[in-house]
Amino acid sequence: xxxxxxxxxxxxxxxxxxxxxxxxxxxxxxxxxxxxxxxxxxxxxxxxxxxxxxxxxxxxxxxxxxxxxxxxxxxxxxxxxxxxxxxxxxxxxxxxxxxxxxxxxxxxxxxxxxxxxxxxxxxxxxxxxxxxxxxxxxxxxxxxxxxxxxxxxxxxxxxxxxxxxxxxxxxxxxxxxxxxxxxxxxxxxxxxxxxxxxxxxxxxxxxxxxxxxxxxxxxxxxxxxxxxxxxxxxxxxxxxxxxxxxxxxxxxxxxxxxxxxxxxxxxxxxxxxxxxxxxxxxxxxxxxxxxxxxxxxxxxxxxxxxxxxxxxxxxxxxxxxxxxxxxxxxxxxxxxxxxxxxxxxxxxxxxxxxxxxxxxxxxxxxxxxxxxxxxxxxxxxxxxxxxxxxxxxxxxxxxxxxxxxxxxxxxxxxxxxxxxxx
Numbered sequence: 001x002x003x004x005x006x007x008x009x010x011x012x013x014x015x016x017x018x019x020x021x022x023x024x025x026x027x028x029x030x031x032x033x034x035x036x037x038x039x040x041x042x043x044x045x046x047x048x049x050x051x052x053x054x055x056x057x058x059x060x061x062x063x064x065x066x067x068x069x070x071x072x073x074x075x076x077x078x079x080x081x082x083x084x085x086x087x088x089x090x091x092x093x094x095x096x097x098x099x100x101x102x103x104x105x106x107x108x109x110x111x112x113x114x115x116x117x118x119x120x121x122x123x124x125x126x127x128x129x130x131x132x133x134x135x136x137x138x139x140x141x142x143x144x145x146x147x148x149x150x151x152x153x154x155x156x157x158x159x160x161x162x163x164x165x166x167x168x169x170x171x172x173x174x175x176x177x178x179x180x181x182x183x184x185x186x187x188x189x190x191x192x193x194x195x196x197x198x199x200x201x202x203x204x205x206x207x208x209x210x211x212x213x214x215x216x217x218x219x220x221x222x223x224x225x226x227x228x229x230x231x232x233x234x235x236x237x238x239x240x241x242x243x244x245x246x247x248x249x250x251x252x253x254x255x256x257x258x259x260x261x262x263x264x265x266x267x268x269x270x271x272x273x274x275x276x277x278x279x280x281x282x283x284x285x286x287x288x289x290x291x292x293x294x295x296x297x298x299x300x301x302x303x304x305x306x307x308x309x310x311x312x313x314x315x316x317x318x319x320x321x322x323x324x325x326x327x328x329x330x331x332x333x334x335x336x337x338x339x340x341x342x343x344x345x346x347x348x349x350x351x352x353x354x355x356x357x358x359x360x361x362x363x364x365x366x367x368x369x370x371x372x373x374x375x376x377x378x379x380x381x382x383x384x385x386x387x388x389x390x391x392x393x394x395x396x397x398x399x400x401x402x403x404x405x406x407x408x409x410x411x412x413x414x415x416x417x418x419x420x421x422x
Contacts, residue, residue, distance in 0.1 A: 044068065082378055083379075085383065092150045092155040093110070095108070098162035100162055101165070101347050104161055119149045120137055127139055146159055155368045168221065169207075170193070172223025173196065173226060177325065177327065178196050180332070181221065181346055192207075212231075219244065220237060228246065228256050229253045234256060238318075243350070246260070247324065266287075275334070276333040283324050289307045297312045298311045327345075
């Protein structure tokens with residue numbers, strides 16, 4: 001008669017055998033795997049080749065590169081549940097767009113975590129450092145693409161070169177101001193046509209007698225009230241998309257009244273001892289403005305409570321008023337840096353209002369925000385919890401149960417032999 005031990009071992013063997021059969025026949029169990037930033041590359045290859053990984057979680061300190069983000073998104077598209085979590089990934093963003101200047105300047109707008117410095121570089125190396133209170137830069141020459149690095153996080157943006165702008169028309173009295181405005185613009189690569197008044201009925205012209213037309217001119221500069229009154233077609237030119245710069249007393253001309261959203265005040269002279277390079281004067285005189293209550297204008301520069309540079313949109317074009325009317329003194333009397341600073345300032349003023357030539361298919365703006373790309377591809381972060389194991393692999397569990405069957409049968413056989421021997 002069988003002993004209780006033999007019966008128990010037989011039951012264990014039968015149960016283990018049933019479990020072994022069920023393990024072999026059931027579908028493979030899914031697994032959730034965890035990867036960190038340092039192991040992500042190897043994990044991606046393993047996850048792609050395996051058919052047993054049901055969900056994956058990635059712990060990130062920085063945003064992966066575009067290839068790895070696309071790889072994770074492809075895994076999600078193939079049916080694998082993909083989630084990510086991270087503590088404090090720096091929110092870095094970079095935007096570039098071409099300035100409308102012949103020298104090909106690129107304007108860079110950057111966003112980075114407060115309290116630190118970020119480095120702007122191109123494919124050849126660092127170009128500029130942006131501090132906590134500085135989030136914009138102008139770069140004249142760029143090799144390849146631009147990158148902004150804050151800590152370990154990097155954002156990258158392509159650079160688009162704007163088409164060469166059209167010509168600029170300058171009108172004013174023949175004098176130092178007109179001479180050096182024209183010279184500064186030409187030094188910066190602008191093509192300038194001009195009409196300078198010597199006396200009533202006698203003008204000096206540079207370039208042909210051509211009407212103001214956006215097909216020929218990108219911007220018009222009027223340096224004084226007489227030039228503003230004598231120049232015809234300005235309103236139509238701006239309405240059609242051209243740019244207009246009004247300097248000093250040009251803002252008092254009745255012909256340009258429909259175009260402005262400000263009123264010129266009395267001309268002011270700089271106090272004795274003022275340096276021509278002083279940014280509050282940019283020369284030694286200015287004509288400040290008051291804004292009109294019924295028209296919208298953008299205040300671009302104020303000094304001592306006085307509005308000195310203002311701009312507005314007029315139909316398809318832009319109008320800018322600058323209070324300074326003796327900027328030639330800045331160029332001539334500000335030392336070795338005067339010509340470069342004077343020319344750069346005037347070029348930026350013209351470029352900010354100049355109409356940009358349109359090229360079909362041209363991409364005017366590019367940008368990069370890694371954290372936004374990560375959210376767009378993989379969604380919002382999940383709770384920072386570790387991956388939960390799904391138990392032993394199927395093959396290991398089958399081997400364990402098979403061992404139980406063999407061990408139970410062997411033990412039962414030994415008991416029977418020993419009972420028969422007694």
